[in-house]
Amino acid sequence: MKLLLKTLVVLLVLVLAGGAFVWSGAYDIGADAPHWTLTERLLDALRERSIERRAEDVQVPSNLDDPALLAEGAEHYDAMCTGCHLAPGMDETEIRAGLYPQPPKLAEGSMGDPREAFWAIKHGVKLTAMPAWGKTHDDAKIWAMVAFLRKLPSLTPEQYRQITGNAGEGDAHEHHDGHEEAAPPADHDHDAHDGAGHDHAAPAATAGAPAAEAAVQAFHEALQRGDREAALARLAEDVQIAEGGSLQRSRAAYAAAHLGDDMAFLQAAQVRLLSRHSALDGDRAWVASEMETRAQWQGKPIALRGSETVLLRQGGSGWTIAAIHWAAAPLASP
Numbered sequence: 001m002k003l004l005l006k007t008l009v010v011l012l013v014l015v016l017a018g019g020a021f022v023w024s025g026a027y028d029i030g031a032d033a034p035h036w037t038l039t040e041r042l043l044d045a046l047r048e049r050s051i052e053r054r055a056e057d058v059q060v061p062s063n064l065d066d067p068a069l070l071a072e073g074a075e076h077y078d079a080m081c082t083g084c085h086l087a088p089g090m091d092e093t094e095i096r097a098g099l100y101p102q103p104p105k106l107a108e109g110s111m112g113d114p115r116e117a118f119w120a121i122k123h124g125v126k127l128t129a130m131p132a133w134g135k136t137h138d139d140a141k142i143w144a145m146v147a148f149l150r151k152l153p154s155l156t157p158e159q160y161r162q163i164t165g166n167a168g169e170g171d172a173h174e175h176h177d178g179h180e181e182a183a184p185p186a187d188h189d190h191d192a193h194d195g196a197g198h199d200h201a202a203p204a205a206t207a208g209a210p211a212a213e214a215a216v217q218a219f220h221e222a223l224q225r226g227d228r229e230a231a232l233a234r235l236a237e238d239v240q241i242a243e244g245g246s247l248q249r250s251r252a253a254y255a256a257a258h259l260g261d262d263m264a265f266l267q268a269a270q271v272r273l274l275s276r277h278s279a280l281d282g283d284r285a286w287v288a289s290e291m292e293t294r295a296q297w298q299g300k301p302i303a304l305r306g307s308e309t310v311l312l313r314q315g316g317s318g319w320t321i322a323a324i325h326w327a328a329a330p331l332a333s334p
Ligand code: HEC
Pocket: 047, 076, 077, 080, 081, 082, 083, 084, 085, 099, 100, 101, 102, 103, 104, 116, 117, 118, 120, 121, 125, 128, 129, 130, 131, 133, 145
């Protein structure tokens, strides 16, 4: 009984002392006053364990490598995250300098467990500046960002700019002329906004056009799923499709003629991509691929070596396919 009483008194004193400390205003809440080492370690451990625990039950979707998802995530990341987390080729921002704790540079070092990244993006992190994006974004959009974060550390500034389709701040800083902010987009010789001004001296055959590749990949996947709507949505109305020695001169013509056969064939086939490269020139891009296709078709095994050249245009709704040329020949040894 005596022990209990003593314990209660000690507890009461502690609570009062704590209250007095809070009330006195002695604690420096400023973001520019660092924690004691011990407090910092405790908070780190608290955050890590809390996120680990909570992320355990998160189910990782299987499509994180889907280029269309990556492209969507890239757009979100570029629009919402770079101020705090930066991007390849981007200089420090003013907001970062004043943040405590410092947001990690997500383009440096690996992201770690995708479930934990998903959880942190969705719910945010208390007592830091990391917002809960789940208040305004559904899970699919958050997974798109996670998919992109996995890729981010491997991107060069140039690739980052292309995949985000945006001359972001990272870009502006490359023109060290002190007038970046004032320069109209058309003065930049590479991005998507300058469709009107095709006055480049030399069309830049740049490192590639990941967003255009993503559109081609999404088209293929739609064909392979047998998803007519999604496949047609990737094609321009005046698309030109050359295959099997004939030319189809519009989306409607393709929809009426070969689309059905192509989908049926691809659904029965295994396609292995052998190579793919691309280049960007203003609001145009081309994507060239080689593939090997094997199928059991009308009772016979088929093995083809094929190539594909796709021309794309960038418009309001992203990259659409303006022309496709397919060529295939039987493989020597099926
Ligand atoms: C206002 C600044 C700010 C913005 C904007 C912001 N974050 Fe953060 N983020 C932070 C801070 C600060 C942390 C570090 C939290 C910590 O250290 O506990 C963080 C942590 C993270 C982490 C966890 C990293 C780790 O090592 O555990 C991920 C993932 C993340 N942010 C992704 C994003 C994404 C994606 C966006 C855009 C949708 C975004 N953040 C926007 C400030 C921000």
